[in-house]
Amino acid sequence: MKTSLFEFFVPTKILAGEDSLSNLFYELSLLNSKKPIIVTDKGIVNAGLLKYVEQPLREAGIEYIIFDEVPPDSSLKIVKNIYEIYKQSSCDSIIAVGGGSVIDSAKGANILIAYNSEDLADIAGADRIDRKLKPLIVIPTTSGTGSEVTSVAVIADEENGLKLPFASQFLIPDVTVLDARMTLSLPPIMTAATAMDALTHALEAYLSLQKNPISDSFSLTAIKLIFQNLYKVIDDPKNREYRLNMMIASTCAGVAFSNAMVGIVHAIGHTLGGMYKIPHGVAMGILLPAGLEFYYDTRKAEFEEIIKLLNNFLEEKVKDLIEYVRNVLTRLNALTNLPIKLSDVGVRKSDFDNIAKMSLNDGSIVFTPKYAGIDDIIKILEVSY
Ligand SMILES: [Fe+2]
Structure with missing residues (x-):
């Protein structure tokens, strides 16, 4: 190719x-x-x-x-x-x-x-x-x-x-x-929320229209380090090795998205941050599973690559990436009280139309690998509610 x-x-x-x-x-x-x-x-x-x-x-x-x-x-x-x-x-x-x-x-x-x-x-x-x-x-x-x-x-x-x-x-x-x-005293909920931001950077960069083989390698390293260390760092927050791995993951994800850009999850997250002051990482976690559903049909090969990567080091067998991410969020919610639904953070359904219109004006929307319209965003909001 x-x-x-x-x-x-x-x-x-x-x-x-x-x-x-x-x-x-x-x-x-x-x-x-x-x-x-x-x-x-x-x-x-x-x-x-x-x-x-x-x-x-x-x-x-x-x-x-x-x-x-x-x-x-x-x-x-x-x-x-x-x-x-x-x-x-x-x-x-x-x-x-x-x-x-x-x-x-x-x-x-x-x-x-x-x-x-x-x-x-x-x-x-x-x-x-x-x-x-x-x-x-x-x-x-x-x-x-x-x-x-x-x-x-x-x-x-x-x-x-x-x-x-x-x-x-x-x-x-x-x-x-x-x-x-520098991150040893970060509270569990902040650790979880910021990790969801880093994960979303890595995933959206890997699924982006502007991805390239070099940004992909940074995305995959970030994804691997996050899933290898996330539960460990929440369980043992003073562990310097896990903390450092999460920092390296975040920086790798930053390098990836600084070059490949982010997409629809960030577009909606920026809007929710502006309208409701929802912390950015919290919005990323809430929106990520439904956002991945939006990407799936145009990026099946990339989903398969990520699943292969996860199965190289996870004990459990991952068949469906979206379901796996949902399970991770449910567990983070149980461990840290991280909100995982829009209804938990005060978003009103009556605002959905407005949120969708504003999100379509966000710069990140340009890099989604397929056309995104109002209906796509409303669907993500409904699934995330
Ligand atoms: Fe972000």
Whole structure:
């Protein structure tokens, strides 16, 4: 079979290990950074995680500034605050320590720094950034978003009730440090929800219109690591090996979808996130089985490949991938209280038409391997209710 032209791009240096942060100083020196701003949130500070970042900097005599005010949803206001503190303190690089909101806020601030401007809305959209940004090191504290290797960021414009999307290769972090210690205290429900986000990235990238043999290999590695480690990490959350494997899985899934993109499950999930503030990973888990049903008839060979992969290492025999994913979700619900139905998270059936229309306007819908219409989305919503 002839493979059509494709692109694959991963410029991020990935440093992974049980205490990989001990190399942070060396990475900063390679980036010629002498005074970073650490962007994080109060939850990370209160969990005592910042010491793993500060210690190697202090030992190396590196001066740094801490900004720990990032809220659960990144906003223009916060991005501007980071930009102002960065300028006032004459920083020269950014270290983002946190989950999706922290990483997106750091990316947003990095745009403002490069443009020395206060208006991000002017630069929103795809490929609007035309210059290199300051060095960005990302230290994830969840295993789900993949933002540590992706070219995208979403910032809320609260005044105008908009979510501003940014996509540019200049947003891809220079370095990501996956240190198992950073996710050890993640609560079980968050572990399950973020894992469902990573799994959905891997699966949607593998089923996408823009998939290619290289993104496929990252998807399959992520799928394997998630199913090998998910129950183990929930059962033994302080186990560094399982935690690190989940971090690597999430990053692999991030690499896969940064190149192959995601699809209909994300399109609907973004809409539900905007309308009902449903946490992204929770929405992914709820929608994934019905979303897979949508993909099945055009991607039967890919489903077979995943089943073959699972049967290489799982003790139980998997015949039907969708049924297997449903069983995983039921078990996660029993173990962690992860919501697995739309009716559990306050979605109203009377909103289905609206949700479907909005989802069709989401950028991710473009990459589904077959036409998706309003009826397809309503069917996914009904099955997921
Ligand atoms: Fe996602």
